[in-house]
Amino acid sequence: MAPLNDEQLHQIRDERKEQIMKAALNVFARRGIIGTKMNMIAAEAGISHGLLYHYFKSKDELFITLVEGAMIEADDEMKKANLMPGTPIERIRKLTEIILDEEGAPFFMLIHQARTADGVPDKAKALVQQYSMKSFVERLLPLFLEAQDKGEIVSGDPAMLISSYLSVLSGLMVLNVQDDEGFQIPEAEFLLRMLTGR
Amino acid sequence: MAPLNDEQLHQIRDERKEQIMKAALNVFARRGIIGTKMNMIAAEAGISHGLLYHYFKSKDELFITLVEGAMIEADDEMKKANLMPGTPIERIRKLTEIILDEEGAPFFMLIHQARTADGVPDKAKALVQQYSMKSFVERLLPLFLEAQDKGEIVSGDPAMLISSYLSVLSGLMVLNVQDDEGFQIPEAEFLLRMLTGR
Amino acid sequence: MAPLNDEQLHQIRDERKEQIMKAALNVFARRGIIGTKMNMIAAEAGISHGLLYHYFKSKDELFITLVEGAMIEADDEMKKANLMPGTPIERIRKLTEIILDEEGAPFFMLIHQARTADGVPDKAKALVQQYSMKSFVERLLPLFLEAQDKGEIVSGDPAMLISSYLSVLSGLMVLNVQDDEGFQIPEAEFLLRMLTGR
Amino acid sequence: MAPLNDEQLHQIRDERKEQIMKAALNVFARRGIIGTKMNMIAAEAGISHGLLYHYFKSKDELFITLVEGAMIEADDEMKKANLMPGTPIERIRKLTEIILDEEGAPFFMLIHQARTADGVPDKAKALVQQYSMKSFVERLLPLFLEAQDKGEIVSGDPAMLISSYLSVLSGLMVLNVQDDEGFQIPEAEFLLRMLTGR
DNA sequence: AATGAATGAGTGTTCATTCAT
DNA sequence: AATGAATGAACACTCATTCAT
Numbered sequence A, B, C, D: 001m002a003p004l005n006d007e008q009l010h011q012i013r014d015e016r017k018e019q020i021m022k023a024a025l026n027v028f029a030r031r032g033i034i035g036t037k038m039n040m041i042a043a044e045a046g047i048s049h050g051l052l053y054h055y056f057k058s059k060d061e062l063f064i065t066l067v068e069g070a071m072i073e074a075d076d077e078m079k080k081a082n083l084m085p086g087t088p089i090e091r092i093r094k095l096t097e098i099i100l101d102e103e104g105a106p107f108f109m110l111i112h113q114a115r116t117a118d119g120v121p122d123k124a125k126a127l128v129q130q131y132s133m134k135s136f137v138e139r140l141l142p143l144f145l146e147a148q149d150k151g152e153i154v155s156g157d158p159a160m161l162i163s164s165y166l167s168v169l170s171g172l173m174v175l176n177v178q179d180d181e182g183f184q185i186p187e188a189e190f191l192l193r194m195l196t197g198r
Numbered sequence E: 001a002a003t004g005a006a007t008g009a010g011t012g013t014t015c016a017t018t019c020a021t
Numbered sequence F: 001a002a003t004g005a006a007t008g009a010a011c012a013c014t015c016a017t018t019c020a021t
Helices: A006-035 A038-045 A049-055 A059-083 A088-101 A105-116 A122-130 A133-149 A158-174 A188-196 B006-035 B038-045 B049-055 B059-083 B088-101 B105-116 B122-130 B133-149 B158-175 B188-196 C006-035 C038-045 C049-055 C059-083 C088-101 C105-116 C122-130 C133-149 C158-175 C188-196 D006-035 D038-045 D049-055 D059-083 D088-101 D105-116 D122-130 D133-149 D158-174 D188-196
Strands: none
Touching (some): A006 A049, A006 A059, A006 B006, A038 A049, A059 A122, A088 A158, A088 A188, A105 A122, A133 A158, A188 B188, B006 B049, B006 B105, B059 B088, B059 B105, B059 B133, B088 B158, B158 B188, C006 C038, C006 C059, C006 C105, C006 D006, C059 C088, C059 C105, C059 C122, C059 C133, C088 C158, C105 C122, C158 D158, C188 D188, D006 D038, D006 D105, D059 D105, D059 D133, D088 D188, D105 D122, D105 D158, D133 D158
8 A cells, every 4th residue: 555645644634633622622611721631632532642742742832722723713703793694783693693502612711711711821811812802893893883873772882882792792601501500591682682772 | 925815816717717718719719729729829828838727628628618608698699689778670780780890700700610610629519509590599589570560670581580690790700801801891781781671 | 653562561561560569568568658658669669750650549559459469468378388298287387487488578567567557548457357367267277177186286276376376477577577686587496386385 | 822843843844754755655656656746646645736845856856765765664674584583484474474464565566666667766776776685685594594404495595595585575566466356465375385395 | 834826848649741662 | 643651840738846925
């Protein structure tokens, strides 16, 4: 059998990396950077812990890579909100549902870890600062302005509205609600009243 | 010279315990139980790590003691909401402000740690279960029923309303918003719209 | 390069375990479970202390494993005494010599530690109880009865004879006599007189 | 009330010292020097651990003092054996009984600890060497020679006989036999057969 | 003389990371 | 590429000893 060519090797490498990152995201989100042991990631990914170090130089690097990817994805989601069909309020509702529904919780947890937890590498801290709220507000500003224009949502400083609203959504995601605990992720309708006032 | 008398010793003990618990609450809230090193607590309290163990048998015991105290305090706050003067909605606004304003963030974060983090002692887990959402809902039920009665808040299952609302508040506190980060703890007025619809 | 195959790994593991247990036996016997520091065992075995924990979950587990092995070996030795050739008294002499001669001192001291010292894990205590004197007496009973039958040893309760005799032997081994100290491990002949009366 | 005079103070001091030493002997004998915590001694003596340090500079000093006293007492006992009434073998039997019967076990255990355990101060080691077997042999030599002379005990190197016999006794004491364990401290008669051969 | 609060060196154990195979 | 043996820094906790009162 001929040895695999460069491209194939590269592809295998990328798949492995993807596999590891997926495993790591889950574990980091649930247990935080300190609570996550390299062994757990290896186990979740179904490989030996030694092999992790062929793909990522260190736990920190792995964490940073994840944060980086997460921030970019979040940014994408916000951009898409502007391009969706429907009235502004319908699009805001859709965005709300995407954030709440989606398998996005691990992602929010990860960002939260990066923002607040201890032992987070400086570079990860820098990343969440760089991409953070301010840029999300910018992305959503046209949408919210249009909504105010049409009287669909309350008046007032739109930047403040957006960051307040996103903060509420973030907070809910970060709660990491489990089924039997009494905490309640509200319906989009309930949350939208903060904006619509009706 | 005679040794210190009982009263003096008792006072020293109480002061020290208070001092340690205050330090520990801050550190646990920020860094979680695993991320918190006994040395950090000792440093924050300005004593040697050895002395911690004169007052608390272990890190776990210290953590449990804090959770216990926090849960009781939270319960008290909910009880008080029923006894405050004013219309129901005014009282709900007041409760909201107390939760958001107060130096309560470390406390909420502690509970959050106890609920979700790794390495939490079983007893602490049991405590948050025991005192959890369900009991808070019970405490607030009369207040919310009265508010619905007077048409001050929207209709619908009041237990659901309460747990949704408290979840939002919890989420916000857990975010542990720092000044320069763009996250925004909203005004009470903003949040109350979820309930009032106006 | 391929990783080591299963057989090679297994062999390394077994060798290492043996090496650690041998080192640990020496140190535990001499210094007791509390006096033995994991570092000492690691040093005696020529490995890092971290590696100990790849092979044994804890100091307690290591100690228990040793006690278990020792008890089984002792039991085996007693069983063999019945199967040896020669007259009963010759076999008792042989057993005596084996106990006194052999590199068995560390083993006796280990059992002694498990019986009497502080900080011994419950399971180790249970093991020495389970395998203790009573079972040794049972093993040796046929041999001593036969010896009494033939008039080779004194009459009287044979169980008592056996436990008295084994107690004397145990005591001597536990003394852990070093060369220059004046203590004297007697010849078998000297000790046998307790039984033979001549 | 007039303050106590010097003599009275001295006497109180001596009584306290005695009380501490008695407590310490028990604990050291049972748990060894490492297993014995200053707190345990203080508790056994019914005083605070702080007070121990008014009477003994350190744990080591306390241990050394005990060993010193024990060695002297042992020496006394041997001397007395020569002065007792009766035939030589009767006196040897009496000595055997004293050693086995007496509350002497803690004392033997202490010496054993000093000889073999770890963490024993050098001075204590020196003491047991100095007073050890050799001097006991000297003390008992006249008695054993007389016994051989009268044909009451077997012939052979009397020094060897003595040290063998004392070793057996020491070993038995060191076993620290508890009631339910199956070990058996033999009757003097049983042990004497090693010497008498009948 | 007497107490117990306070300190800090030392030990068991965990885990990120390296490396021989 | 892949494994798991091996290392050592870091942390929870204990305990001899000191010291203010």
